[in-house]
Amino acid sequence: MNLKERILCLMMIIISTAVFSQISRGNLLNGEIPASIDSFFVDKQINLQVLRNSTAFLTDRDLTSYLDYDIPNRKKAFMRHVKHLSEKLECAYQDHQEMNAEMAEIVYEISLLEASLKQKATEQAQVKVPLKAKVRMIMDSYKSRYFTSYKIPPYVSLENDHDLPSISDSPYFHHVEVDTASPLHKQFGYLAKLKKVDAEKDMVVLFEELSLSGSAPKIRTLDLDLDNEWSLKWGDEVHADVVGSRIFAALGYDVDHPYFYGKDKLTLIFDENAEIKNAEELAQNIRQIYDIDLNPFISGFGLVSEEMAAENKELESFVGSQYVRFVKCAIEARPDRVKRLGSFLPHLPENENRPELKGALLAHHFIGNWDTREANTLLTTVHNGDYEYRISAVFSDLGTSMGVVYKAVAADFKVGLVNELPWEVVRRKGKKLKFTNSINAILPSYKNAEYEDLLWMAQKIAMLNEENLRKMIEKGGWPKPIEELYFHKMASRRASIIDAFQIDDPHPIAFDKKLTIYEEGRAVVKNGALVVDYQREMNPESFVKKKGRMRNYGN
Amino acid sequence: MSPINRLYTLVFTLLLSVNFAFSQTEEQRKYVFENNHEIENFILSSGTTEALSTHFHSEYTYYDIYLDTPDFLLLRTKLSLRFRKRITDDKKRPITYGFQLKSEMDSLNSVRMEIEETELDFYMVKSDTGWVPLPTLLDSLFEHYDKHPDQPESENIVKTIQLIESWIQFKAEGAIAPFQRLRHLGFVIREIQSLRPVTCGKTIRRRSHIYASAEQSEQLNLERNRKKTGDLPKFFKKNPGHNWLLESSLDLAVFYPLYTSKEHVARISEYEVENKFFQPEIGRQVLEIYEAELIAKFRAIPKMDSKYKQAMELFGEER
Structure with a gap:
């Protein structure tokens, strides 16, 4: 694309903002058409082969590696989103449509998703920071x-x-x-609601698996519906992350959703078939992975009793199961509605x-x-x-x-x-x-x-x-x-x-x-x-x- | 080795090796019965066996169009590929359309590969007069073969089939899950592009949950199945003591050939039972228990062939 064509496209983007209301996530291309998507067009029309190479990378489960790295799991909902985007462009191709603002916006989104997934593939190959x-x-x-x-x-x-x-x-x-009706500090909660993140006052989560990433001790857990994952964390970030994320949300950025839980406010349940079966095994593994002693963070453990179930109905079906509670911890939502790619x-x-x-x-x-x-x-x-669906960048x-x-x-x-x-x-x-x-x-x-x-x-x-x-x-x-x-x-x-x-x-x-x-x-x-x-x-x-x-x- | 045999070998090597590692799979058993009324009564009355209980919960109507190449390459490589329209008896649930590739059941392993494009509503087909949603085209065929199976294809139906074929030709290299898998299995684009509708049919499916009551769970020493709340049927939300183990379907199907065949109709009756337990190995043991009871009580005969394969055999295709 030459400069004149780029400027023309930019003008079309500005004029046709209304076109994007169907995407309802704001515009990605605000300044110019990036050169990185030039290959998606040939003679101003969609280059079907290039488009299909990208959509194949994003949707074909039989493609499992990129540069010898494992491609991260592409969730169904994510692939559905890509296919919706790609179908619009394939129709434009069959109609011999010349590049317009909407097409450029969609092409750019596909190229971003592809680049981000590739970034994650390479990043997750490094368990430890070199x-x-x-x-x-x-x-x-x-x-x-x-x-x-x-x-x-x-x-x-x-x-x-x-x-x-x-x-x-x-x-x-x-x-x-x-707005006084929805003050800035509520923006975090508003974003959470859109993502169907629902943190209970007294939270019960199920142990899912150990985590090997990062430097702060954490594990993966599931809520009782098994629908949403929560990352359970301990250590020095449990307060700061909660506040930092809320301030960024109030300023207009999308964020993760961490919540602080004080003494005995969160109960972690272990399944007898899970990799970790009780508090002792959890502490041993956290020590092994992060070299941190979890014991000072533990406030109670043992078998869920009838008394505990009487206090919290959510524990009723776990009477007799192993549990552990903490003096303090934080959980960060991994809602089913949000599919995480790379950076x-x-x-x-x-x-x-x-x-x-x-x-x-x-x-x-x-x-x-x-x-x-x-x-x-x-x-x-x-x-x-x-x-x-909408694409969203998160701090x-x-x-x-x-x-x-x-x-x-x-x-x-x-x-x-x-x-x-x-x-x-x-x-x-x-x-x-x-x-x-x-x-x-x-x-x-x-x-x-x-x-x-x-x-x-x-x-x-x-x-x-x-x-x-x-x-x-x-x-x-x-x-x-x-x-x-x-x-x-x-x-x-x-x-x-x-x-x-x-x-x-x-x-x-x-x-x-x-x-x-x-x-x-x-x-x-x-x-x-x-x-x-x-x-x-x-x-x-x-x-x-x-x-x-x-x-x-x-x- | 002929090209077909090479493809056959390749498909099966892939299906039996790497493929299941990243496939959607389902573990199921199929049965036919000498007396269909007995099993039908058992299902409709939510009968119980000694070890397990059933709960009849819905009746679905499926309309299917199966695709194959002119030389029935899918049939010969033990695969089937179909468009399906699903209508449930729950009016609140929308009608859905899917496009699914499945492998035939293997004698040693009842796990079937299946890969589905679960949503077809947004796919459009370009016609002389404009864009037509793919489901609209499928509906024209389903309606014709449901209401007038004996009447010759009208010009409109011929045109509809041509449009579906044009969609297949255009999408053969696209991001359509079954086509992606076929390419991975070694099918060349030309072969995928030659896929065309070969049979169209309708199935009445009576669906039952198979579960263990709290007492039965204890007798079988089964722990509670684990399912996401969204995936748990209403019956088990209302009856939290019941343990969902298997899902079954009693199917009555009729298919009509879309090509010149020896026979012009295929009627199929079969009972399918699918493992739903979170620990597949334990679920398999439950399948064995239920199978033994079906054989003892209803003289069930285990069967492996898919509906597609059965229909094609009934049409006189010998592969």
Whole structure:
């Protein structure tokens, strides 16, 4: 395609937005027709062979490997979605239709799904993070301290809309309306509802299988309907992930759905035919896989009794089965309605300058997220019901946040350390903005982020009011004094962003950098810092000790 | 070795080796009876055997069109490929259309390969006058052979068959699950493109759950079957003590040839029992128990041939 044709197509996309209402997931192609889909067209018409090669990769169960890697399981609903898309293009081919905006949009979606699945195939072949990648993470962490400095352009003005990036809804971002009926902190719940995620107050899950991925201990479980999977996690991310995901959702991004469960609020049931049959075997295996002692996190185990079933009816059919409960844990939804592919492909040329991804850098800084690797991005298809699907990009695993320390020598890191979360995200020094947060992967869109992109996100962050912030932090399940300290810190971090970008604060939130909280006559928070290793038996990972998951949390 | 024999060998090597690792499969047994009334009464009255109970729950009507090449390559390689329209007696459930490739039952192993394109509604066929949904074309054939099986094919029906054939020719290399599998099995595009309708028929299917009551489960030392809530039939949601083990279908079918054959109608009656237990090996033992009871009580005769193979034999195809 030459430049003229590309511009023509772009104009058609803008003019024919209404065409996409059937997809109802916003537009993927907002700026230009990417060269990556040129091969799908020949003489301006669909190249059937190229299209069919892609759809075969995405739908043919007899194709099981890609570059000698196993192709991840392609779920029925996902294949159905691909076939729906492909049929539209095959009809266009038979009609000898010339490329138009709708065709380009569908072709691009198919090409994204294909690229993401290939990325997952190669990524899942690596069970452990290679040393080279670990070194890169540390390098990027140090490097990011220097690159996160921005010259304030003299011409940028909030009064002039032209100075801000124009961002319309896309699978990467949706504008969240500020509405008293559905406040920003409820956006996470709204997204969960669309995906049919239903976390009970007292949750009962069935052990499904051990997990071998990641560095935080986790297993796979099923809800009692056997319809939806839940990833059950322990350790230092169980609070931070819950809050980080809710804040990203409130800002307009799609996220995973983690929920915190306190003491005895979640019961894990073991089946006698399962790979793991009781709490002891679970702890042994977690030790073997993650080198973490799960025992301090366990609050009770044994056989489900009649008394337990009387308290929770869901346990009735499991009387006599082995169970285990925890002092704290989190579960993350893997709903049947959401099919997970690979990353959302931040390295694609068309994503490198996608303004909503560039702006996401400030959202990461706001929650103090460290692990910004491609592996923590995700492309999904979401079933909207009635065989309608939408593609959606997800910011996943936002739990390496809210106060992070990392040790290059000990190859360890720890998250959710409230004292490590700075009171400010950004400082204005003369004509420069200087950020305090380190990230372990400088993805192209973060490298390319400019002042205007961050200003756009700063405005979103400014829209969070006191209620929004408080409600989202409450969901994190921290002990009350720590929750309060986090609230003040996050309010302060928000204010630092608003100040630095010189935005009129629509909802000023009071905070106290010298916050002091007493419990039973003893200061637990003093002058804005947690000063005790708070209720260690209930918080085995500790909120002050810096030994992380690689050093068994010092236990 | 002739090309056909080579294909036959290849198909079977694949079916018996790697294929099942990534196939949808179903484990089933089939029976015919000397006295159809006895088994029909047993099914309709939700009868019980010594070890197991049955619950008659629905009657389905199926309309099928089977495809094959002009030289019946699928039949010879022990495969069948059909379009199916499913109508249930529950008016709330929509009519569905599927396109399924199945292998014949093997004597040593009752597991059948099956691969289905489960949704046909969005496939369109290009005609002289515009786009026609594939199910609309299938409906024209089903209606003709249901209501006027003895009448010669009208011009409209001939045209409909041509359009279905044109869809097959265009999609032979496309993302249609049975075609993808045929390509994997070694069929060349030309052979897939030559597939055309060879028989059309109607089946009345009476479906029963086969289960163990709580007491029967204890006697058989069976644990509770595990199914997703969405996959569990209403009967078991209402009766949580009953343990769903097998599913059975009593089929009365009639088929008509769409080519010049020796015989012009094939009537088939058979009883099919399918393993539904989450542990296939245990489910197989339950199948054995039920089979022994069917033989003792109704003089059931085990049978392996698919309806397609039976119909083609009744039409006089000797393969």
